[in-house]
Amino acid sequence: xxxLSSSTTRRTLKHTRAIQIEAFARDDGLWDLDAxxxxxxxxxxxxxxxxxxxxxxxxxxSLRVTIDLQMNVVDAYAVSEAVPYPGYCETIGPEYKKLIGxxxxxxxxxxxxxxxxGIQGCTHLTELAxxxxxxxxxxxxxxxxxxxxxxxDSQDTNQPFQLNRCHALRLDGPAVVQYYPRWANKSPDxxxxx
Numbered sequence: 001x002x003x004l005s006s007s008t009t010r011r012t013l014k015h016t017r018a019i020q021i022e023a024f025a026r027d028d029g030l031w032d033l034d035a036x037x038x039x040x041x042x043x044x045x046x047x048x049x050x051x052x053x054x055x056x057x058x059x060x061x062s063l064r065v066t067i068d069l070q071m072n073v074v075d076a077y078a079v080s081e082a083v084p085y086p087g088y089c090e091t092i093g094p095e096y097k098k099l100i101g102x103x104x105x106x107x108x109x110x111x112x113x114x115x116x117x118g119i120q121g122c123t124h125l126t127e128l129a130x131x132x133x134x135x136x137x138x139x140x141x142x143x144x145x146x147x148x149x150x151x152x153d154s155q156d157t158n159q160p161f162q163l164n165r166c167h168a169l170r171l172d173g174p175a176v177v178q179y180y181p182r183w184a185n186k187s188p189d190x191x192x193x194x
Contacts, residue, residue, distance in 0.1 A: 016040045019128065023139030026066075030074060033136060035128045036062045038082075049085050057082035063096060063128050069144055071104040071136055078125050092122045096129075104133040137161075159183050 017039050024032045039059040045052050052058055060082035066075035076099040083089030095116070102111040109130050116126040137145070145161045163183055164171045171185035 013042050016042070019131070021132070021135040023135065025143065029069070031067050031069075031136070031139065033065045033067065033132055033139070034062065035065070035132060035135070036060070037124050037128045039124075047084050052084075058084055059124055061122065061125050061128065063125050065099060065129070065132055067104060067136060071133075071140075073099050073102045073104070076100055078122070080122075089122065092125070095121060096125065099129065104136050108133050 017037065019035070019037050021033060021035045024034065026032060037059060038057050038061075040055070040057055041052070042054065044054045045058070047058075059080075061078065061080050063078045064076065065073055068074055076096045078093040078096040080090035080093060098115040098120075099112065102108050102115075112126060112129045115121075116129065141162070160180060160183070163169050163176060163180060167173070168175050169180075170176065171183060177184045
């Protein structure tokens with residue numbers, strides 16, 4: 001793997017956004033996805049609501065979505081620790097209950113957009129919600145969803161979940177031939193996603 005190349009032009013850091021998602025298996029069989037987004041400026045900035053000191057977060061927002069094993073959202077809520085308009089921004093948190101009933105694998109992003117876009121939500125919390133499906137898939141991999149080839153188990157007729165969902169794991173690609181030979185497909189139709 002190669003990191004980004006060093007810049008050949010002198011640069012000055014102006015903004016840092018960090019996104020973190022942690023997934024937790026709960027004792028009751030559900031899973032919590034705890035997502036957090038922070039924004040920082042490396043200098044003091046003047047906002048309409050007042051001056052934000054260097055090092056203080058401009059945004060520090062968290063969203064917890066609780067899902068079942070079929071990736072249905074059964075609970076959701078948001079909190080705002082740091083916002084640019086205190087007393088106003090953080091009042092939107094309870095609206096994220098509208099995510100309940102959506103499924104992370106079936107039209108989730110469209111559902112989030114319909115329920116939370118524009119003045120119905122917080123731009124940053126809604127953006128954070130949009131990346132939850134792939135984080136949940138990663139969290140479930142190996143624990144809830146079988147990601148192995150299964151070639152040694154002739155009874156297993158279910159193709160591993162991750163196959164044919166990205167360019168590297170397309171059924172007619174060399175990675176599938178090497179790591180999942182049982183599921184390798186040389187047909188031209190293998191490029192279509194299921």
